[in-house]
Amino acid sequence: MPHPTTATPSAGGIDLAAELALRELIALLPEGAVLVGSAALADYSHDDAEWAPFVPPLAVVLATSTDDVAATVRFAGANGLAVVARGAGTGLSGGANSVADCIVVSLERMDRVLEIDVGERLAVAQAGVINNALRIAVAEQGLWYPPDPASYAISTIGGNAATNAGGICCVKYGVTRDYILGLTVVLADGQTVRLGRRTAKGVTGYDLTALMIGSEGTLGIITEVTVKLLPLAGREERAIVGYFPSLTAAGDAVAGVASAGIVPSALELIDRMCLRAVEDWQGFGLPSDVDTLLMAKVDEPGSTGLALAERIAEIFALAGGVHVELATEQDEVDRLFLARRLAYPALERLGPVLTEDVCVPRGRVPEMLGRIQATAERHDVVIANIAHAGDGNLHPLIIAPVGDEAAKARAKEAFDEIVADCLALGGTVTGEHGVGLLKLPGAAQELEPRVLAMHRAIKDALDPAGLLNPGKAFPDQRARTGSGASDARTRGEA
Amino acid sequence: MPHPTTATPSAGGIDLAAELALRELIALLPEGAVLVGSAALADYSHDDAEWAPFVPPLAVVLATSTDDVAATVRFAGANGLAVVARGAGTGLSGGANSVADCIVVSLERMDRVLEIDVGERLAVAQAGVINNALRIAVAEQGLWYPPDPASYAISTIGGNAATNAGGICCVKYGVTRDYILGLTVVLADGQTVRLGRRTAKGVTGYDLTALMIGSEGTLGIITEVTVKLLPLAGREERAIVGYFPSLTAAGDAVAGVASAGIVPSALELIDRMCLRAVEDWQGFGLPSDVDTLLMAKVDEPGSTGLALAERIAEIFALAGGVHVELATEQDEVDRLFLARRLAYPALERLGPVLTEDVCVPRGRVPEMLGRIQATAERHDVVIANIAHAGDGNLHPLIIAPVGDEAAKARAKEAFDEIVADCLALGGTVTGEHGVGLLKLPGAAQELEPRVLAMHRAIKDALDPAGLLNPGKAFPDQRARTGSGASDARTRGEA
Structure with a gap:
C-alpha cells in the first residue's frame, strides 16, 4: 500500500516555506x-x-468555480504538491483519500x-451536484437521469x-x-478544456470523455x-420479490430470468446475513425460514410489464422461491426494495465494513457466492452479501468487530482471496466502485503488464509531473509514495 | 490535405531495398x-x-490471424513503414485510405x-466478420446486436x-x-493486448476500450x-411514415415526437431530391406532390407499441403530414423503409457523392436543413438530404456530375460551408462516419488547441513512431505527409 495510515493531522508540522506558500494559495482564491x-x-x-x-492534506480548497480548481492545480504544480479531487467523499475504494504533500480540492x-x-x-x-x-x-x-448508485442521495455527479x-x-x-455526453475538465497544467459534445452522437477525435470517466481524477x-436524459414518462415500475432456500x-x-430473454430494470440479491441484520435492526417481520432474497x-x-412481472414470478417459483410477491403500486414497490436500501447501514452497525465489488459473468454468480461462503469459513470472518445479481456484480461485505485487529487482518486476507477467486472465474476486480487504493493489488493481477504500461504512458502524456x-x-x-517525492515528481520538476 | 491523390500504382517504382524487405514480409506470413x-x-x-x-500501398497483407497482424506491424516498425488497417473499405471519410510508404492490413x-x-x-x-x-x-x-450502420450488409464489425x-x-x-465490452488489439510495437472485459460491468483502470473505439486504427x-447483446424477443416493430409539405x-x-417524451427506434428523414432519385430509379409510385418524407x-x-405508433401518426398529421401510414406487419415495415435504404445508391447513379455527416442538436435540424439548402443554391451544387433526424445527424449528399471539375470544386466549397454552419449551431462535424481525412479541417475547427494537444500526447504515448x-x-x-518521412517518424527511428 503506497501510503501509511495515520489519523494524526500534520498541519502542525508544516514548515515555514509551506506555510508561506499556503498563504499565497489563500490569496489566490475567494475568501x-x-x-x-x-x-x-x-x-x-x-x-x-x-x-x-491516507495522510491528511496540507490544505483543503472548497472550490466554487472551475477557475478555483484551475488556480489550485497551477499552484500545486508550481509548488511540487499533489492534488486530490473529492466530491462528497462517499467512495468505497479510497480514490479520494488524501496522499502525502497534497491539496484536497473539494467540489461540493x-x-x-x-x-x-x-x-x-x-x-x-x-460536478458537486448531488445525484439525487x-x-x-x-x-x-x-426527464429522467437513470444512473442510480446506492449512494445517489449523497454522492455527487462529478x-x-x-x-x-x-x-x-x-x-x-x-x-x-453511458449518460455522459461531455465534460469540463481541469488538466494537470491548470488549463481547462471542454470534452465531448451536446449532440446525440459524435465521433470527432478520440473519446477523451470516456477516458476521463472512471479515471478517478488522475x-x-x-x-x-x-x-x-431519458423521458420520465412511459415507465411503470413493478417489483417481484421471492425468498429462496439457498444461494x-x-x-x-x-439464470432463468436471463435465459427467458428478460432484461429486468433491477435484479438484486440479499443473503441471509443481510436479511438478519436488517430484521434485527428494523423488525419488518421478514420470513425467518429462508436463506436468500431476490428482488x-x-x-x-401496461400489460407488457404485467406479463413480464408475472413471468419473473413464475421463474422465481420454479427455482424454488417462496413467499413470491408481485407489487404494482409504487409505494409497495418502494417498500419491498427498502430491505435492499437498509442492508448496508444495517451491517455497518455490526462493525467497520470492508466492501468488495467483484463482478463475474452472471452465470458464475452461484459459484462465486459459494466460494465467498467458503472464504468466510476458512478465514473465520463474517461476510454478508448484497449483489446486483443481474449484472454479476457482487458486494461481499466483510465485517470485523471494532477494535479486533486480528479479525481485521483476517478480513484483509479474505478480501484478497475473493479478488483471486473472481479473476479465476473470468471476472473483474471492480464492477463499479473503482480501483482507488483498495483494488490496486487486484488491478495488478487483472491488467496484463503491457496494458499497465499503456496506463503509465497515458498518465505520463497527460500528467507528466504526476500531480x-x-x-x-x-x-x-513510479507514483509518489509515502511522504517523499517519487521519480515521477522528480521528472516533472526537472 | 496530407496526401496527394493519385490512382497510379507505385509498385513498379519500389526500389531494391524495399523489394528485398517485402520478400522478408512474404516469408513471415502464410502463403x-x-x-x-x-x-x-x-x-x-x-x-x-x-x-x-490516397496513394497506393507498397503491399497488402490479407491477415488471417492476430499474429499475422502483429508480425506485419513489427515488420513495418523495423522498416520505417506505416500500417493502415482496413475492414471492408466501406468507410466514407478516407479513414482506410492508403498513405505514403505504407502496408495495408486487410482484416477481411x-x-x-x-x-x-x-x-x-x-x-x-x-474483426473481419460482416456486421450482418x-x-x-x-x-x-x-440474441440481437443492435448497431445497424446503413452499411451493415457489407461493413465489418472491426x-x-x-x-x-x-x-x-x-x-x-x-x-x-455502447455494445463493445472488450477488444483484442495489436499495438504499435507489435504486441497484442486484450482490453476490457466479459462481465456486464467493470471499471478496472482507464477505459482503454473506449479510447480504441473510434480511433480509426491510429x-x-x-x-x-x-x-x-440484447434478447431478440420482446420487440415488435411498427413503422409510421408521413409526407410533409416542407422541411x-x-x-x-x-420536435413534436421528442417533446411527447417518445424515443422511437428510428426516425429518418428523406428530402425531395432523394425521393425523386429513388422514384426515378425504382418507380414505386411515391406521392409527387410532397417535399419531405419522415419514417x-x-x-x-403489444398495445404499448400500438399506442406509441398511433401517437406518432397523430403528431405527424398535426405537423402537416399527409399520406400518413402506419404499418404493423414486418413485411410492410421493411417495404416502407426500403426508400431509405435505396436513397444512397439512387443518388450515386447521378454522380460521385460527397457525403456529409454533420450532427446538430436535434432542435436545430430544421435550421440546419435550411442552411444546407441555401448553401446548395449559393454554390450551384446538387445536395440531397437523408438524415437520422431523431439524432440530429444529417447526411447532406453533395453530387457532382462525373468529369465536371468545376462542379467538384464547388462541391468542396459547399462541404466546408456545411461544416462551418454545423459548428455555428453547436454541432459536431462527424456524427458517425469518423474524421478520416475528409473531416480533418472540420476537426481542427471543432477541437480546441489544448484538446488537440491531448490527442497528440496520447498518440505519441501509444505510437511514438507514428506508425x-x-x-x-x-x-x-507532425504526421508523415506526402511521400517523405515526417518529424514523428524521424523521432521514432532515432
Whole structure:
C-alpha cells in the first residue's frame, strides 16, 4: 500500500516555506475557500473506505468555480504538491483519500444545475451536484437521469463520473459513462478544456470523455458534466420479490430470468446475513425460514410489464422461491426494495465494513457466492452479501468487530482471496466502485503488464509531473509514495 | 490535405531495398497473404470516400490471424513503414485510405464468429466478420446486436468499432461503443493486448476500450471484438411514415415526437431530391406532390407499441403530414423503409457523392436543413438530404456530375460551408462516419488547441513512431505527409 495510515493531522508540522506558500494559495482564491485547520484536514482526508490508507492534506480548497480548481492545480504544480479531487467523499475504494504533500480540492460547493434542455434531453451540472438533486431537477421537467448508485442521495455527479458509478438500474439502463455526453475538465497544467459534445452522437477525435470517466481524477479534474436524459414518462415500475432456500436456488432464478430473454430494470440479491441484520435492526417481520432474497423490477408499461412481472414470478417459483410477491403500486414497490436500501447501514452497525465489488459473468454468480461462503469459513470472518445479481456484480461485505485487529487482518486476507477467486472465474476486480487504493493489488493481477504500461504512458502524456491523485486508479510503481517525492515528481520538476 | 491523390500504382517504382524487405514480409506470413500486384494495390488504396486523397500501398497483407497482424506491424516498425488497417473499405471519410510508404492490413479474412454465449448475452468475433453475419449468427441463438450502420450488409464489425459506427436504431439503442465490452488489439510495437472485459460491468483502470473505439486504427489495430447483446424477443416493430409539405413541417414533427417524451427506434428523414432519385430509379409510385418524407419506427410490444405508433401518426398529421401510414406487419415495415435504404445508391447513379455527416442538436435540424439548402443554391451544387433526424445527424449528399471539375470544386466549397454552419449551431462535424481525412479541417475547427494537444500526447504515448494510420482521426501536423518521412517518424527511428 503506497501510503501509511495515520489519523494524526500534520498541519502542525508544516514548515515555514509551506506555510508561506499556503498563504499565497489563500490569496489566490475567494475568501473562506482554503481550510487549513487540523479538524478540517482530518475531515477531508479520506472517503468512505476507512480501510484504505491516507495522510491528511496540507490544505483543503472548497472550490466554487472551475477557475478555483484551475488556480489550485497551477499552484500545486508550481509548488511540487499533489492534488486530490473529492466530491462528497462517499467512495468505497479510497480514490479520494488524501496522499502525502497534497491539496484536497473539494467540489461540493459547485452544486448548481446550470441548464436543463428539455428538447435536447440533456442537462449541464457542476460536478458537486448531488445525484439525487439532479434527478429531482430534471424530473420536474419530465426527464429522467437513470444512473442510480446506492449512494445517489449523497454522492455527487462529478464523483459518479470520475468513478464511472453503476447502480441498481444499470442492469437494463447502463452505467454513468453511458449518460455522459461531455465534460469540463481541469488538466494537470491548470488549463481547462471542454470534452465531448451536446449532440446525440459524435465521433470527432478520440473519446477523451470516456477516458476521463472512471479515471478517478488522475488525468484531470472534472468540474462540469453534460448528461443525456431519458423521458420520465412511459415507465411503470413493478417489483417481484421471492425468498429462496439457498444461494444456488436464487442463482438458478437469476439464470432463468436471463435465459427467458428478460432484461429486468433491477435484479438484486440479499443473503441471509443481510436479511438478519436488517430484521434485527428494523423488525419488518421478514420470513425467518429462508436463506436468500431476490428482488426484481420491470418497468415496461401496461400489460407488457404485467406479463413480464408475472413471468419473473413464475421463474422465481420454479427455482424454488417462496413467499413470491408481485407489487404494482409504487409505494409497495418502494417498500419491498427498502430491505435492499437498509442492508448496508444495517451491517455497518455490526462493525467497520470492508466492501468488495467483484463482478463475474452472471452465470458464475452461484459459484462465486459459494466460494465467498467458503472464504468466510476458512478465514473465520463474517461476510454478508448484497449483489446486483443481474449484472454479476457482487458486494461481499466483510465485517470485523471494532477494535479486533486480528479479525481485521483476517478480513484483509479474505478480501484478497475473493479478488483471486473472481479473476479465476473470468471476472473483474471492480464492477463499479473503482480501483482507488483498495483494488490496486487486484488491478495488478487483472491488467496484463503491457496494458499497465499503456496506463503509465497515458498518465505520463497527460500528467507528466504526476500531480493529479498520484498512486490511484491503476498500480503505478513510479507514483509518489509515502511522504517523499517519487521519480515521477522528480521528472516533472526537472 | 496530407496526401496527394493519385490512382497510379507505385509498385513498379519500389526500389531494391524495399523489394528485398517485402520478400522478408512474404516469408513471415502464410502463403498468399501478401499482395504486391498493381491491380491489388489499387483495389486496396482507398475506402468508399473517393473524394479523399490516397496513394497506393507498397503491399497488402490479407491477415488471417492476430499474429499475422502483429508480425506485419513489427515488420513495418523495423522498416520505417506505416500500417493502415482496413475492414471492408466501406468507410466514407478516407479513414482506410492508403498513405505514403505504407502496408495495408486487410482484416477481411478474419471472418469467424468465435463464440456466442447465450447466458452472458455476448459474442466474440474476429474483426473481419460482416456486421450482418454477426447479426444473423446471434439471432439464431435468440440474441440481437443492435448497431445497424446503413452499411451493415457489407461493413465489418472491426471497422464499425474502429470508427464507432452509428446507424438507424441508435436514436434509441446507442452506437457501436455502447455494445463493445472488450477488444483484442495489436499495438504499435507489435504486441497484442486484450482490453476490457466479459462481465456486464467493470471499471478496472482507464477505459482503454473506449479510447480504441473510434480511433480509426491510429492507436492500435482491432483484431477481435467482444460485444454485448440484447434478447431478440420482446420487440415488435411498427413503422409510421408521413409526407410533409416542407422541411420545416417535418422538423416540427421531429420536435413534436421528442417533446411527447417518445424515443422511437428510428426516425429518418428523406428530402425531395432523394425521393425523386429513388422514384426515378425504382418507380414505386411515391406521392409527387410532397417535399419531405419522415419514417419512424417503434418497437415496444403489444398495445404499448400500438399506442406509441398511433401517437406518432397523430403528431405527424398535426405537423402537416399527409399520406400518413402506419404499418404493423414486418413485411410492410421493411417495404416502407426500403426508400431509405435505396436513397444512397439512387443518388450515386447521378454522380460521385460527397457525403456529409454533420450532427446538430436535434432542435436545430430544421435550421440546419435550411442552411444546407441555401448553401446548395449559393454554390450551384446538387445536395440531397437523408438524415437520422431523431439524432440530429444529417447526411447532406453533395453530387457532382462525373468529369465536371468545376462542379467538384464547388462541391468542396459547399462541404466546408456545411461544416462551418454545423459548428455555428453547436454541432459536431462527424456524427458517425469518423474524421478520416475528409473531416480533418472540420476537426481542427471543432477541437480546441489544448484538446488537440491531448490527442497528440496520447498518440505519441501509444505510437511514438507514428506508425499506425498516420495523419488520420485528428489533425496532426507532425504526421508523415506526402511521400517523405515526417518529424514523428524521424523521432521514432532515432
